[in-house]
Every structure is written in structure tokens, then in C-alpha cells.
Amino acid sequence: MSQGEAVLLNEVLKFGHPWHGLYSIATGYVTPPAGPAFAIPGIAPSGTDFNPPGFCAKLAKPGVAAATNDANDVAAGRTWLNYALLSGGYQRLYGKNMGGPIYIASDGSAWHVDVNRNPTSTSGVNRLEIILNLTNFGEISDPAATVVTQATTMVSATFDAGGDIAGAGVLSIIEDINETGSKFLMSVFETVSTTPFPFRRVLGLFEVSITGIPPSATASITKLADFVGSSSQATSVSQTWKIAYMDGTWSPQYIVQSSYNAPGWVAINNWRSWPTAQNDYTEHTLLIGARYVAGVAQIMTLHRKENYTGTGDVSISGVDVTGGDCLWTFTKSSTFTVTAEIRANGAAVLSQSMSVTASGTASISYKSGLAPVTSSSSSTIFNFGSGSTTLSGVESWRYGSQAGADSYGPLGPNAGPNGEAIFGAWRYSNSVYGLIHREYLLPGATITNNVVFRGVVGAVGSESTVYSPTLFSGGAKYASEHPVTGAIARGASPVCWV
């Protein structure tokens, strides 16, 4: 506001909404940058797991001068800003839910955007239909400003969800909004209520653009990504096997073999086998949302890969050709690693991994039957964010028989109690994303649905507090990022910058 403008004899110094800060639903109060906390005025920010209450987008009219705060403002908890904040899953502004963007046209006029969206399907072709109603906003005058509403022509974009969405109960929300409301991102998804944490399966991500000055504005929609186009999976397996066997002369021998389809061990007739090198690699990508960073749309994906590496050897001693016996000694070491990354437009912005290693030896007499003569093993479990634990004797040699001969399978994670890894991504707000990891428990312990919330990244900032394993329902699953300062607040109950 231009200072010095007068209403009759009084001079207006500041005008607007100075009630800004961090809102906590637990207290119902807003903590301002300076000064005392105050009860949130009007409607508080709200949302759901899939439309987070931590949403906070900057709304700025270009060219507005910076605002200042004096001692009286601070004492009263007031913070005057030269921009506004759209807060919560329903875009709260001035204590009211807008339910959509505020569009600042090129002439500086403001327009409330009512977004009518309809994910639909026709003849198996899925598409998101959009109609926008733009109504002039923020004009105070006497007589009241004329209400101008413009409905844009319906625009739509098709997407491939891997199937027909008809009857699937899909939802569509606003993912993020740029600073002038001229562009905003939308998603189409379906919710999956799973344990330990629910997730949404994103089927399509779209960008809507508005140009022109109402009542002559136009809108367009562009598909940024869809389920089929982004959900890729690549698998490559490299294995080398050292196969020991005794032939008709009872002379132990080895052959080395690489086989993509090797089952893990080979036992035919009198052969014993052991993998000397193995690398199983699986990766896939999931859409998790979209956001703006400096006005540029980013497609957010969760990238997961599971990597199993194993090395081993087999040696033969005590050969008794006459008696047809010998001692086979196996050594084995393996590592199972799960890595998860959150990527923005393909570039990693957050990465976490978890691994389990195991090693051991075993000796067996060829004629001794199924059980090893001696064996020992140990396992080191590297928990997510909380160090490692070394355990002895917890891994078992696995063996079976095929065609009457013994077969020794891999020692280690794949054979032990840690064969499952769950990584997930969590969309905390329009800009904040993080990884959720199911905490590995010690062997023998009852499996619970503990998850760890750690390492979130926003469009501007990041936060890496380590949280103890916590049930999802009580974990720090709420976060909000201030779109200007980059400060990220987290909590077990909703928080939001207003």
C-alpha cells in the first residue's frame, strides 16, 4: 500500500491481513515470527492425508512494495507482508477457504478461480476435464464493484492409468500453485489404505495455465506425466556360479558358469554348487506428485532399487578317492541393500538406503548326508538412521535336496528374517516430500508396523531430524514449508504456515 493516502483526515498506514506465522492444530494458535502467539482468526487450515493441511503457497502481486513492521506491530503479533499465503488443503486466505487459486492478471487485477474438475473415461480413454470460473476478487468500493464471472471453455487432457478409471473412485486435487495463480498443478489418483501406511497411486499429473484478462481469459491444460509413462521397471541379474562335482573317477572338479536364470544353486546328481558372484538388481519408479520450484513445474517420483550382491567360494580337502569322499568347505558373504530416492524431474533430491550383510562358512563331508559338519554365521543389520547391530549365529544355512543330492542356498538376508524392505514416499505438503521406511526389527521380534519419518525436502529448504521408530498414526507425518523462508515445520498433528 502506498503510505500517505488518506481517508478524509486520517492517513492510512497499513491495510490488509497481518496475522501470519506457524499454525498448530494442537494449540489452535499461530506463532508469529515475532511477538505473542494468537488464536487463529477465521477458518483454520485443514486437509486430509492425501490433500495435506500443510499446503502453503505464496501469492504475490508483482511490484508491490515491501511492508515494514514497527514495535507496536511486534508487540501485537502482527506481521505485515507484501504477499499473501494460500494455506491448507483448501487454500485458506484471510481466514476463508478459497478452494483454488487466486489469479493475478497482467493488469494487476485479482480473480478467484473456482476449479471444476472431472476425471472421467470415455470408451476406455481416461481424461481430466477442467472448467474454470473466474470471479473478480478483492475490490472494495461503494457502490460494490460489479461481479464479473467468466467460465472458461472446458479443456481436457488424456492420460494412461494402465486401465479404465471408470468406477475406480479416483480423486483430483490441486498439487501446487505458482505465485500469480496463472499456473497450477493437478493430480488424479486413487487411494490405497494399506498397512503400515496408506498411499495414493498417482495416475496423472497436469498443469493448468490461465492467460489474458477476464472476461477474456483463456485456459489450457497439459499432461505432465501419467502412470504408465512414468512407472518403469528394469531388472538385470548377473550371476556367476562355481559348481563343484565329482565325476566317475571320484576326482572333484569345478566348473564356472554364468546364468541369468540360475535358481541360486544347482544340485544334480553328485554336483555341489555355490555362487561366487551374484548381483540382483531391481528398480522401479512411481509418481508421487508435482510441485513448483521457482515457478518451474517438477514431477516428483519415488525411485526404488533392491540390490543383492553375493560372493563365495568352495574348496575341497581331504579327498579320499578310494572311499569316494571329501570335505567341501564353503564360504559366503552377501549384502542386501535397498535404496530409495525422491527425484524431482529425474534428479535425486533425497536418498536413503538400508542394508544387511551376512557371512559364514560351512564344511560338509560328501558322504555325510544333508547337514553340514560345521557351520558359523553372523549378520550385521544396518538400521535406517539408527546405526547397526551385529548378531551372531542368526543366519541359517539353507539346504535341500534335488535328485538325491544336497544343495546349499545363499546365506544371508534372503535366507534370514530380513527379507522384506518397505520404502515409501510421503507427500507432506504441496512442496515437502519425504521418505517413509518400515523399521527393521530384530530377528524373532514380533513384526509391527513401525515406520520412521526422516529426511524431508521442500521446494526451498530441507529438514533431517531423526525420529525414533513410531507408528504411522502417531508419527511426524505432517509438515509445512514456508514458501519464502524455506522453514519446514513438522509435527505429529497438522501444522501449517499462514
Add this chain to the structure above:
Amino acid sequence: MSKDLTEALRALTEEAQGAAQPVEPMKNRPAAGAAKSAALNNNGKGGGSGGISSPLTETSYAARTWHSPTVIVSTDGLFSLQIKPVKTIDFTDATGAAAQLVFDHP
């Protein structure tokens, strides 16, 4: 004759200079009673007898004149408040004399 002429010239000169008859000494005024009033400095410009008597009563709201409209904008630029700044307001004082306030454009 010369005396008459001299006297005539003096008389003409004093008349030309506006000299009046000798003025009587000013009498003491009684103390003024307490009253609120607006003091306007007319500086000899119109306004009749040189004083305004309180109270001033606006003649008519409809008689106000206005500057061109101006807009006050909220600090975040989002809300705009359009006002038309007042330019003149006409008053009538206690004696029925007209007075006017003239405001500058804010």
C-alpha cells in the same frame, strides 16, 4: 488669502490621505466567555466581516465536491479499496455566514 489657500491645501491633503476625524481611545473589552470555535484566517479575503462563529454546520453532504477517485491497496497487494477523496465541504456558521473547507488531493 494665503492663509485660506494654505488651509485649503492642508485640508485637501489630509482628505486625500484618508485622515479622519480624531479617533476616540479604544474602550476596554469585557472578558470573553468560554466557547469553542474554528478560527479561520481570512487574511482579508472575502468572508464578510472577518470572523466565523462556531458551530460550523455542513450545508449539505450532496454539496461536497471530490477529487478524482484513488485506490488504497492492502500491504499484500491483494485487496483494493477505492475512495474518492473529498475536495470541498461547505459550512454555515452560527451567524449564517458561509464557510468552506478545501482539501488537497491526498
